[in-house]
Amino acid sequence: MANLKEIRDRIVSVKNTRKITEAMRLVAAAKVRRAQDQVLRSRPFADRLARVLENIQGRIKFETADTPLLKNREVEKITLLAVTGDRGLCGGYNTNIIKKTEQRYAELKRQGLQPELVLIGRKATTYFQNRASQYTIRASFQDLEQVPTSTDAEKVTSEVLAEFLSESTDRVEVIYTKFVSLVSCNPVVQTLLPLDPQGIAEEDDEIFRLTTKDSRLTVEKGSAPMNEQAKLPSDIIFEQSPDQLLNALLPLYLQNQLLRALQEAAASELASRMTAMNNASDNAKELAKTLNLTYNKARQAAITQEILEVVGGASS
Numbered sequence: 001m002a003n004l005k006e007i008r009d010r011i012v013s014v015k016n017t018r019k020i021t022e023a024m025r026l027v028a029a030a031k032v033r034r035a036q037d038q039v040l041r042s043r044p045f046a047d048r049l050a051r052v053l054e055n056i057q058g059r060i061k062f063e064t065a066d067t068p069l070l071k072n073r074e075v076e077k078i079t080l081l082a083v084t085g086d087r088g089l090c091g092g093y094n095t096n097i098i099k100k101t102e103q104r105y106a107e108l109k110r111q112g113l114q115p116e117l118v119l120i121g122r123k124a125t126t127y128f129q130n131r132a133s134q135y136t137i138r139a140s141f142q143d144l145e146q147v148p149t150s151t152d153a154e155k156v157t158s159e160v161l162a163e164f165l166s167e168s169t170d171r172v173e174v175i176y177t178k179f180v181s182l183v184s185c186n187p188v189v190q191t192l193l194p195l196d197p198q199g200i201a202e203e204d205d206e207i208f209r210l211t212t213k214d215s216r217l218t219v220e221k222g223s224a225p226m227n228e229q230a231k232l233p234s235d236i237i238f239e240q241s242p243d244q245l246l247n248a249l250l251p252l253y254l255q256n257q258l259l260r261a262l263q264e265a266a267a268s269e270l271a272s273r274m275t276a277m278n279n280a281s282d283n284a285k286e287l288a289k290t291l292n293l294t295y296n297k298a299r300q301a302a303i304t305q306e307i308l309e310v311v312g313g314a315s316s
Contacts, residue, residue, distance in 0.1 A: 004302065007295040011288055018284035024089065025277035032270045034147045035263060042150075042263075046256050053253065056245055067243060068165055069195045069250045077114045079138060079160060079169040080104060081192065082128075083176040083265040084121035086142060093177060093185065093272040094123040100187040101128075101175050105135065116169065118159060120144065120262075138163070148266055153259035160258075161251060164193045176261045177268035185268035192257060195250055 082101040084094045101117070101124070108115040119125045119140040128135050139159050144152040163169045172193040177185045 004295065004298055007291060007298060011291045011295065014284050014288045014291065018281050018288070021277045021280040021284065025274050025281065028270045028274040028277065031146060032267060032274065035267045035270060038147055038149075038263060042256075042259065046260075049249065049253060049256060052245075053249060056249075067246045067250060069193065069254065070246075072194050073167070073170045075113065075170045077116065077169045077171075078108055079116050079118055079163055079172045080108075081118045081156070081160060081172060081174040082120065082124045083174065083262060084119075084124040085265075085269045086122040086144075086146075088123065089276060090269050090273040091276040093269050094121070096185075096187045097175060097177060098124060098127050100189070104173070104175060104189060118156070120156065144262075146266060146270075148259060148262035150255065150259055153255050153262055156262075157251070157255040157258050160192065161254065169193075174258065174261050176265040179264050179267040179271065185272060190261065192254065195254060 080101060082097060084097045088094065105115050105117070114136075116136045116138045117128060118138050119128060120142075121144075122142045125140040125142055128137055129140075141152075141156055141159075144155075160169075160172045164172060171191065174190050174192050175187065176190070178188045179185055
């Protein structure tokens with residue numbers, strides 16, 4: 001039977017660990033709410049931009065526009081933009097993205113293409129830099145805001161945009177985690193460049209709201225409202241040519257698309273951390289209960305042994 005003091009110390013340690021994991025869960029929950037609010041605050045700009053592009057689309061066909069960001073070139077080089085977190089303790093969030101990136105990289109190599117990596121987050125950067133002989137790394141970004149901002153998106157957009165416009169790469173794909181629910185996040189691959197903004201004004205996105213129900217955190221999902229920005233008048237006259245307008249607006253559209261991917265990834269990371277810390281708290285609670293039972297049995301055995309020793313000494 002284990003020493004009573006060791007069991008008592010272990011119980012104290014487990015309870016302290018549970019306090020830490022519970023605090024981390026609550027912090028992650030608060031940051032998920034911030035991420036949610038940021039998505040909703042950025043929507044009016046995205047809606048207005050979509051309306052302008054929709055109006056321009058009505059004037060010209062995007063396929064005939066002389067705009068570099070819309071041109072489909074023969075693909076030889078592909079840039080993979082992998083989005084992970086800077087910290088761990090979030091279940092399989094980072095591991096899933098790294099595995100997805102490795103699989104996509106290997107698939108492109110088998111097709112005879114030349115993939116390169118642009119890494120976001122310390123976890124992806126550390127992992128692939130330790131395997132630099134196997135992977136070509138173009139750039140890396142670390143220590144971004146945990147709830148991404150347009151400034152963070154602008155840094156990454158400038159990098160991939162410069163590569164695409166200089167024809168250093170023919171295609172840019174982003175690998176990130178799409179938020180589904182607090183317990184479900186799916187790694188996905190999405191093409192960033194060349195852009196395909198057809199039908200952008202009709203996109204019916206999903207939004208999530210973190211709520212409290214029966215003292216438990218839950219996520220309510222629903223469809224985002226359709227674009228509420230008023231359509232531009234059909235007789236409006238632009239001073240610039242449609243091509244000039246597209247060249248000015250499409251980089252903003254690209255930055256907005258990347259920002260939304262970063263926000264989805266951030267929400268997924270925080271949700272994964274919430275889930276992981278919640279599971280850790282539950283496991284600590286069960287372990288403490290088991291240790292308490294073990295401690296009580298050991299204490300009762302020790303008391304029984306002492307009584308037997310007293311009785312044996314008295315009878316002798």
